Amino acid sequence: MRSWRPDLTEKDVTPKETYLRRREILQMGAAGATTLLVPSLAKAGEPQGQQLTVARKIEKAGGEGLTSWDSVTGYNNFYELASDKESPARSAGSLKVRPWTVSVEGEVKQPQKIDIETLLRWFPLEERIYRMRCVEAWSMVIPWTGFPLADLVKRLEPTSRARFIAFETLFDPEQLPGQKRPLLSWPYIEGLRIDEATHPLAFLSVGLYGRVLPGQNGAPLRLVVPWKYGFKGIKSIVRITFQETQPKTAWAASQPSEYGFYANVNPEVDHPRWSQARERRIGEFLRRKTLPFNGYADEVVSLYSGMDLRKNF
Ligand SMILES: Nc1nc2c(c(=O)[nH]1)N[C@H]1C(S)=C(S)[C@@H](COP(=O)(O)O)O[C@H]1N2
Ligand SMILES: [Mo]
Numbered sequence: 001m002r003s004w005r006p007d008l009t010e011k012d013v014t015p016k017e018t019y020l021r022r023r024e025i026l027q028m029g030a031a032g033a034t035t036l037l038v039p040s041l042a043k044a045g046e047p048q049g050q051q052l053t054v055a056r057k058i059e060k061a062g063g064e065g066l067t068s069w070d071s072v073t074g075y076n077n078f079y080e081l082a083s084d085k086e087s088p089a090r091s092a093g094s095l096k097v098r099p100w101t102v103s104v105e106g107e108v109k110q111p112q113k114i115d116i117e118t119l120l121r122w123f124p125l126e127e128r129i130y131r132m133r134c135v136e137a138w139s140m141v142i143p144w145t146g147f148p149l150a151d152l153v154k155r156l157e158p159t160s161r162a163r164f165i166a167f168e169t170l171f172d173p174e175q176l177p178g179q180k181r182p183l184l185s186w187p188y189i190e191g192l193r194i195d196e197a198t199h200p201l202a203f204l205s206v207g208l209y210g211r212v213l214p215g216q217n218g219a220p221l222r223l224v225v226p227w228k229y230g231f232k233g234i235k236s237i238v239r240i241t242f243q244e245t246q247p248k249t250a251w252a253a254s255q256p257s258e259y260g261f262y263a264n265v266n267p268e269v270d271h272p273r274w275s276q277a278r279e280r281r282i283g284e285f286l287r288r289k290t291l292p293f294n295g296y297a298d299e300v301v302s303l304y305s306g307m308d309l310r311k312n313f
Pocket of ligand 2: 077134136230231
């Protein structure tokens, strides 16, 4: 996010299939265009990858339209892969998601290393449709597949001293070549207070659109916290540490004046370099008003009663 601005170009507000087709049509001229249209229309937006079995679906985006598969999987922030938004989809093949182990450490009954396949057997999968809002003032509506973070926390039995959970992304510069450059201090770290982590909206995702999560979206396991800015949603998690002290999260450590620990979506607290009052929903042209806590205020505001949210941004 360093030196980023809300930097949408026409291709972000035009459905990708339209944008690509228009570019091809311009290159090919009118004659070629007619033959091209049929196959590319049939392919546009089709979810791909292994299907997951979903036990139930929970719609939490007020019926708003889903962001297309192409946009959700083709417009990503994953600095360990690339610092632009189109490249992660092309370069995610370097990330090997099997075998994969999640290490559970710190203030917890039984520190342990959990194989991802074991973790997946512990919980039935749900689909959760959530609005997501990036700190860069764009947003999406995403059908995640996964399970509530609260279910995992409960099963792991944190001790009474655990007040926070820290999450860590894989560190392996061969698989994640962005880690060869000190863009952030690697590995990427994010965190939540225990009461935030056990809120029913906090979610761990293993899929999208009922398909297994693509690498660029944070396979095989990533955090989803719909009332917070997107950077809280740490990808490709290998370590979960229960601790007494507030984790030093990657973005807050690198730019403390711009990115806080809480990162609750707040239209009244601007980023130092741009407004947070509005956002561009990917696929739409006009900006929308950003809602406090990204529209989830009724459900989460009590977590922050008595806190000054201008100081704790
Ligand atoms: N490890 C890691 N996790 C990350 C990031 C990152 O660069 N590295 N980017 C964050 C940001 S800024 C956003 S907006 C979301 C984007 O998730 P998406 O690409 O699945 O939409 O991932 C978050 N998680
Ligand atoms: Mo973001």
